[in-house]
Amino acid sequence: MAQEIIEGINPTRMELLKLKQREKLAVKGYNLLKEKRNALIMEFFNILERVRGARERVEKKLKEAFEDLTEAQIMMGDMAVNKAAMAVKEFLKVEIDSRNIMGVVVPVVEIESTERSMVERGYGLVDTSVKLDEAAKKFEESVSLIVELGEIEKSVRLLAGEIESTKRRVNALENIIIPRLQNTVSYIEMRLEEMERENFVRLKMIKESMEME
């Protein structure tokens, strides 16, 4: 434990009172921050449950999607696939909201069902292969997985950052600031007691010398 005290402090009663106030405040802040840290970590674990497997699902789905896309490209040729892709209508609707976890704002993404029927996609059905339909379907499915993954990863990242800085503050208070205040308080108390004893001895000596006369 650090034995240092705050430099340049006068051992007076006034300073002692002030320091005691500061110590009280520091302890209060420490307890609050500790609670915040614990709440954040609990939330963090909740999200970790969701993160597990999310990336694997995305990777798997995308792999299938790319396989179908490649097959479609082989059957129809790159140009035709690109043409069909250009013809697809924009239709994704994404809503972004935010949630506040202990002062950390994390995004909440809502995506309307991304899948639709073949006709709704908007490319011609005559000159396209069935593999293209498959690929489109799988990419649609993967979009919602990807967006979910993005939301989770972002939340994890933000929470982790906040946990780290909270933890650093908790540790600084616990290991440095509070001990230093306590040490300074006890230093001043010791000095004051010492001064009292000195005074007592001085009074005694004066009394003795007065009695001698």
Place this chain on the structure above:
Amino acid sequence: MSTQIAVVADSDTVTGFRLAGIKEGHAVETPEEAEKIIRDLIKKEVSIIIVTEKIGDELREFIDEATGSRALPIIIEIPDKYGPSEERVEPLRELIKRVIGIELVK
């Protein structure tokens, strides 16, 4: 708040996501190009940007800075058609290890 999704990736990935209905697809060749486009997209307040892991690895610093400690934009890295790179250290896993690791020691 309704928003848009954009894709910044190689041309095949962009085609794939066009099929899924994401019109804002930018096919890029070099990391510099990707960085410029991502900057523009962020300026246009596109809040979800899908990039490939390759681009993500090249632009790690820029992406960290751009997404930083804010809630938006969300930049998601996905594998391209060659699949996820094998020895890739996933940045997220590293982060979790760091945060929980300290907890376990404590």
